Amino acid sequence: MATLPGRRLLQRCAAGARCRLLGTVAEASPPREGDTIYVKRPASAATRDETSVEMPMSFMTGSVVGKRFYRDATVRRADDGNGWTVMLDYRTLKSPAKRPLKLPSRTLAMAIAAEWEYQESDGIRPFTMPLMKLACTALERVPVTRTKVIDNLMKKFHQDLVFCRSPDDNELTIGVHQKQKEKFDPILDWVNTEFGFKPVVYTSFFGGKQDGELTQAVETVLKKTTDFELASIDAMAAAAHSLVIPLAIFRGKLRIEKAIELIRLEEDHQVILSHYLSLYSGSCFSGLTVQCLIPPGR
Known part of the structure; x- marks a missing residue:
């Protein structure tokens, strides 16, 4: 181009x-x-x-x-x-x-x-042309499917990325758990302040169930959005596996760069961990040429 x-x-x-x-x-x-x-x-x-x-x-x-x-x-x-x-x-x-x-x-x-x-x-x-497509969606599809869009978002709300935590009793997941606690807890505090209800955090793979009043408060916010706002929130929620993160962007709590960091938190941790494991494996085999991937900043 x-x-x-x-x-x-x-x-x-x-x-x-x-x-x-x-x-x-x-x-x-x-x-x-x-x-x-x-x-x-x-x-x-x-x-x-x-x-x-x-x-x-x-x-x-x-x-x-x-x-x-x-x-x-x-x-x-x-x-x-x-x-x-x-x-x-x-x-x-x-x-x-x-x-x-x-x-x-x-x-x-x-x-x-x-x-x-x-x-x-x-x-x-x-x-x-993603923005052109998003604008067409906001103008043509959201007005006639608005209720369905909101219902789908609320169905996935209970499995939100921000509410899910890796177990803290396993060597393979303790690192992720600590990072989630560090990065996600401020967002949970914001949800509590913004909507008046404290979210439930869980480690189950299948998620959990949030308080009905919190769910209703979030749904009320979605119903007040414009078609363009709802189309944007829906697109971001699908990419992020989270409704909380798009809402935080919408309300001015998060910038895009910070949101991407939260979305990629577990993936980035696994990449860094695999780099360290590659380095460790290379040191265990003397006489062999091993290509080690060094973590960023090293």
């Missing part, structure tokens, strides 16, 4: 200039059933501003949907002044369901415009 357009974007945004992303001209994609990108201009359109780009439904599946057909990607205020839209040249970007892709913030619109800018001339690849 080209890096020059990305640098231009950052430079222009830093200088407070209009968000204009420079790209290359490409041919229109050959027609293929289900994968055609429709450039639509009503017969009554008086200006080019009324032209739109409708993405095919296959955009949500990740397949290549056609060659790049635009030169510039820009952002501008929505026609009603409420929200932001992405423009591909003079065309307004629409969702696969042919709805205007109206975004709640300029920052999100710029990020999605950047995803469109980084597309190569030989094909538009949806799997490289």
